[in-house]
Amino acid sequence: MELAFAYAAAATVAAGLGIELRLFAPRREPRRGEAIAWSIGWLLLAVAVAAGIAIAGGPAGEWTTVYLIERSLSLDNVFLFSLLLAYFLVPPELRGRVLVIGIGGALVLRGGAITGGLALIESVEAVVYLFGFLLLYVAYRAFRGADDESDPSANPVLRLVRRILPTTPDFRGRRLFVRQGGRLYGTPLLLVVIAIIAADIAFAVDSIPAAFAVTRDPVVIWTANAFALLGLGSLLALVDILVRRFRYLDKTIALVLAFVGIKILTADLVHISDLGSLAVIAVLVAGGVVASVAADRVDPPHPAEEATRRPPRCPQQLTPLPPDG
Secondary structure, three states: OOHHHHHHHHHHHHHHHHHHHHHOOOOOOOOHHHHHHHHHHHHHHHHHHHHHHHHOOOOHHHHHHHHHHHHHHHHHHHHHHHHHHHHOOOOHHHHHHHHHHHHHHHHHHHHHHHHHHHHHHHHOOOHHHHHHHHHHHHHHHHHHOOOOOOOHHHOHHHHHHHHHOOEOOOOOOOOOEEEEOOEEEEOHHHHHHHHHHHHHHHHHHHHHHHHHOOOOOHHHHHHHHHHHHOOHHHHHOOHHHHHHHOOOHHHHHHHHHHHHHHHHHOOOOOOOOHHHHHHHHHHHHHHHHHHHHHHHHHOOOOHHHHHHHOOOOOOOOOOOOOOOO
8 A cells, every 4th residue: 555545544534533523512421322323434435445445455454454353353442442531520511622632642652552562572573472362362351241440549650740740630622741830730631641642552552463464554454453443433332232232242253353363373374365254254243233232132231230340421430630739
C-alpha cells in the first residue's frame, strides 16, 4: 500500500473524529437508536475502505482481517474507558472531547509501537514467536476471567503525572490546564485523557502482536487500527447493551486471541490464508454473540447479576482525585 493511502486514511480518521465530536449527541446523553445507527455507519465506512483497497488491487483481505481483530479487541477498551469516565465523573458534554484527544494520542503511540515491533521482528525473527506465546497467555487469562487492576488511582502513569503537576479538584470546562496564582495546574480532564491513552497502550500489547500474525505491512496495520478506533464514542454509548446481551464477551475475545497466537506459532507448518483467517474470526465473534443471546433466553440474568455486568455510572467510591500539595 502506498504512503499516500496512509495520509488519506489519517485525514479521513481525523475528519471522522471531528464529525463524531460535533454531531454525535452533542452536550447530552446519546439515545440508543442513534448510537446503533452511528456504530453501523462507521462499520459501513470500513467496508467501503476495504472495497476501495480491493478495487485498487491492494491487500484488502489483510486489511479487513486486521480491522476485525482490532475492532473486536477494542470492545475491551470501551469497557475500561467507561470505567475511567465514571471514575473521574466526566460530564456527558465532555466525554466526546476526552475520547477524541485520547484516541488521537493513542494512534500516534500505536504508530511508534508498530514501527518498533516490526524493526524488532526483522532483526530477531524469533521474536514473533514470543508474540504468539504472549497472545496465548493473555487468551488464557481472559478465558479464566482474570481481573486486571482497574483502579485508575493505582495507575503508575497517573501517579507520576500528579507528582509532577498538581491537579484541580474539579473540571474547568473544556480546559486541560489552568493557571492559578502564577502556577500551572492540570484538570481532571487532563488526567482522564492520560488514563485513556495509558489504557490503550496496555491493550496495544495484545492487539499489535495479533496484527503481526496477519501482515508485516505497517501501513495496513496502522490504518486498520485507526479505523477500528474510529467511532468508539458511539460504541461507548452501547456499552450497556453489549454487557447485558454479550455475557460471553471475554471468552469470545480470548478465543480470537488464542486463534491468532496459534496461527503465529504454527505458521511454518500450517498456512492459513487471509480469507481463512477472516472467516475464522468472523465465525468466532458471531458464535459468541449467538451463544450469549441464547444463554440469556434460556437462563435470563437476575437483576442483581445484570447490574454487576454493567459498568458503574457514578459509584460512590469513584470520586475526583483531590489536588496535590
